[in-house]
Structure formats: C-alpha cells, structure tokens
Amino acid sequence: MTKQPERIFVKGNEAIARGALAAKCKCFFGYPITPQNDIPEFMSSAIIKAGGDFVQAESEVAAANMLLGAGAAGVRAMTSSSSPGMSLKQEAISYMAGSEIPAVIVNMNRGGPGLGDIGPAQGDYFQSTRGGGHGDYRHFTFGPGTVQEAYDLTIRAFDIAFEHRTPVLILGDAILGQMKEPITPWEPENIDEEGGRDWAIMGKTADREKRLVKSLFLLEGELAGQNKHLQAKYDAWTDLAEAEQFETEDADLIICAYGSIGRIAKTAVRKFRKEGKKVGLFRPITLYPFPAAELKALAEQGKRFLTIEHNLGQMLEDVRLSIRTVADSDFYPIYPGNLPTPDELEEPILNCLEGK
Known part of the structure; x- marks a missing residue:
C-alpha cells in the first residue's frame, strides 16, 4: 500500500x-x-x-x-x-x-x-x-x-x-x-x-578577496546606474506574476480580490454560480509583480470588473492600471474594523451584474 x-x-x-x-x-x-x-x-x-x-x-x-x-x-x-x-x-x-x-x-x-x-x-x-x-x-x-x-x-x-x-x-x-x-x-x-x-560578507582571507555590500553610491552617475540596475x-519579475482564476472563462463579471477576501469572495461566486449567474474570481497570488497581463486578457474579452478589498481602495489602483486601455473596475470597500462575510458581498456583486 x-x-x-x-x-x-x-x-x-x-x-x-x-x-x-x-x-x-x-x-x-x-x-x-x-x-x-x-x-x-x-x-x-x-x-x-x-x-x-x-x-x-x-x-x-x-x-x-x-x-x-x-x-x-x-x-x-x-x-x-x-x-x-x-x-x-x-x-x-x-x-x-x-x-x-x-x-x-x-x-x-x-x-x-x-x-x-x-x-x-x-x-x-x-x-x-x-x-x-x-x-x-x-x-x-x-x-x-x-x-x-x-x-x-x-x-x-x-x-x-x-x-x-x-x-x-x-x-x-x-x-x-x-x-x-x-x-x-x-x-x-x-x-x-x-x-x-x-x-556575501564572510570575512577577508588569504583565499577570499574583500567584499562590500552597500546602499550608498556617491560617485557621479553611480546611484543612477544602481537604480537602473534595480x-x-x-x-x-513580470514573468513570475501569478494569479488564480476561478470560473472566469464564461463570466460576465470578474471579482478581483486577494488573500482572505479572495477566499470569501470565492464562496460568494460559488453561490451565484448555483443560481446561474456568470460571476468569476481573479485572485492575485503575487501582489508585486501584479499579474497585469492575465487581467488585461480578461478585459479584452469584454468582461466587467468589481474589486473588493478590506481597505478603502488600494489594489484597485493596480487593477485599473492593468485594464485601463480597455475597461474599468467598480469598487466595494470593506471598512477595516468590520469582519467580512460572503453574505455582505452579495449585494454589491448583484448590483454590478444588474448594472446599478
């Protein structure tokens, strides 16, 4: 066995x-x-x-x-x-x-x-x-x-x-x-x-040259070169960007949420799917680099977007920057100090679906 x-x-x-x-x-x-x-x-x-x-x-x-x-x-x-x-x-x-x-x-x-x-x-x-x-x-x-x-x-x-x-x-x-x-x-x-x-700094020895790790660049052009390198x-890192897509293929409305709000939003998406409503979830796993190309590809399919965050609108900027040439995103904030539930998300999702 x-x-x-x-x-x-x-x-x-x-x-x-x-x-x-x-x-x-x-x-x-x-x-x-x-x-x-x-x-x-x-x-x-x-x-x-x-x-x-x-x-x-x-x-x-x-x-x-x-x-x-x-x-x-x-x-x-x-x-x-x-x-x-x-x-x-x-x-x-x-x-x-x-x-x-x-x-x-x-x-x-x-x-x-x-x-x-x-x-x-x-x-x-x-x-x-x-x-x-x-x-x-x-x-x-x-x-x-x-x-x-x-x-x-x-x-x-x-x-x-x-x-x-x-x-x-x-x-x-x-x-x-x-x-x-x-x-x-x-x-x-x-x-x-x-x-x-x-x-790495490991000490100078007979077999190892002196090493320097620093963030101070004072020579002319040196700091500009370091910033260009960084x-x-x-x-x-764009090639390392990653996201979870859940029920997005035929969705009319895409919920954009990350972390714990992403999993709560997924519960709401499942409920809407059982009711025959075409809602999907886009959950970034890498927040930087943000998976902009994946999100833009969904926007180019004509989908609408609703960003939900447990703040007053921060990832929203990355969502809008990603899709800015083809679409926009509505926003629903969960105010810090309140505990979010899937039920709380149903009304804003339904309003977006109905174009309110």
Whole structure:
C-alpha cells in the first residue's frame, strides 16, 4: 500500500514558520505584536531544534537590522511582524533593497491606521507593493489565500530572495494567520545553502578577496546606474506574476480580490454560480509583480470588473492600471474594523451584474 503524505492541522502563522524551516531558514529575529505572535512563539523552540538561531529583539527596528546583517552574510533568515511593527522596519527594508540583500519578511496585516485594532484588514497593500520605505525600490510580494499556500509560498519566498538578491514579503492578515486548516508539509530537494554567497560578507582571507555590500553610491552617475540596475531586475519579475482564476472563462463579471477576501469572495461566486449567474474570481497570488497581463486578457474579452478589498481602495489602483486601455473596475470597500462575510458581498456583486 502506498503511504499517504502526512497531513497536519495548523494555523496559518504556524504554516509559515514550518515553511521557513523546510526552506532551511537558519535565523529568525522577532518582536511580539498581535496577530503574528504564533510565528516567533513557534520559532523560539523549533528553529533551535533545527540547528538555527532565534533572537527576541528589543524592538522591530532591531529585528529588521539583524535581518539585514544576517542576509548580508548570506544566511537564510526571516522576521515577522504586523502593521505598526512593519512601519518601524521600513528603513532597514529600504537598505536591504538598495544593497540587494536577500531576506524573507512576514506581515500579518491588522486594522489601522495608527494602532487600529488586532482584527484583519488589507490596509498595508500600498506599503507592501510600492516599497514602504524611502527611495525607488520594490520587493517581491506574495498574498497567500489558504494555509497550504502560506506554507508553499514561504518556501518559494526563500528561493526568490536568494536567486534575485531581494527582500521578499509575505502579506497575510489576522484571518489567514489565526485560521486552522489541514496542510500537507513538504520539503524542497537539493537546497544549496551556500548558493549566492559568492557576494556575501564572510570575512577577508588569504583565499577570499574583500567584499562590500552597500546602499550608498556617491560617485557621479553611480546611484543612477544602481537604480537602473534595480529597475531592470524588477521589470524582469513580470514573468513570475501569478494569479488564480476561478470560473472566469464564461463570466460576465470578474471579482478581483486577494488573500482572505479572495477566499470569501470565492464562496460568494460559488453561490451565484448555483443560481446561474456568470460571476468569476481573479485572485492575485503575487501582489508585486501584479499579474497585469492575465487581467488585461480578461478585459479584452469584454468582461466587467468589481474589486473588493478590506481597505478603502488600494489594489484597485493596480487593477485599473492593468485594464485601463480597455475597461474599468467598480469598487466595494470593506471598512477595516468590520469582519467580512460572503453574505455582505452579495449585494454589491448583484448590483454590478444588474448594472446599478
């Protein structure tokens, strides 16, 4: 009899931590903030057992700069936080992007602005996809919608971080982080833990020349050249853009939603389909790069669009930019502080279908 893959029942936060360990994460730098505390709690023991290091930093600023240091040494490392904590990490993330330092960063988005609340929201989309710190930069951003996807994308995040020498962000929220689902853990084969370290700061020796990792470029034309190099790298990521399409082939109306709202919208789509109404779902999995070409292809088929977000309209800009030459998108906001349900989405979807 063939042995079935192991299935375990875990929270989204724990799935991310387990995915990091499967990707051979060797350092975790954390600081407590709800709703991501399960990640450092799990890592505080699990990463030690796996032969790595855990540091309870004195602040979010410290944790982010520890991540910068580990990444500059070529170490597979991660930090996690939630919205206000992410704001404190932005300076270090800008330095990492400018220095081309690989790192994985998790943001379990909570309500805002300010301290807001500890409930789910999607108000950090701009910060996550535009480069939330100073200067012209982007980082690769995933928006998982299931616990299994949270596990899988964390593994991919480490691969992308080191292949492209960039910070990679995983953007979830309190729904994804606290929700429990069964997952099938797996481990990638043949991880090259030394890969990419031909550039890392590892100390000058008789056999190794001095290396420099920096984000300061003062010579005439030097910074312009670095920015041109970075932009070319970001442009090349377009080929890595990914989205889920659900019931879009014959749909008259496409719902655009990501993360936890994407899965809630899928429930609403299923209900409309049972009633014979042609509604589909477009759920971006990579938030940056945004899967613009896929979305534009749907627009060119004459479909209409409704963007639904747990914020006041952020991904909406990317949707409209993607389809701007052929279509537009209506918008329905779920105000942060409210908990969304599939029933809440039925009226705005029906209004769009009826052209109201």
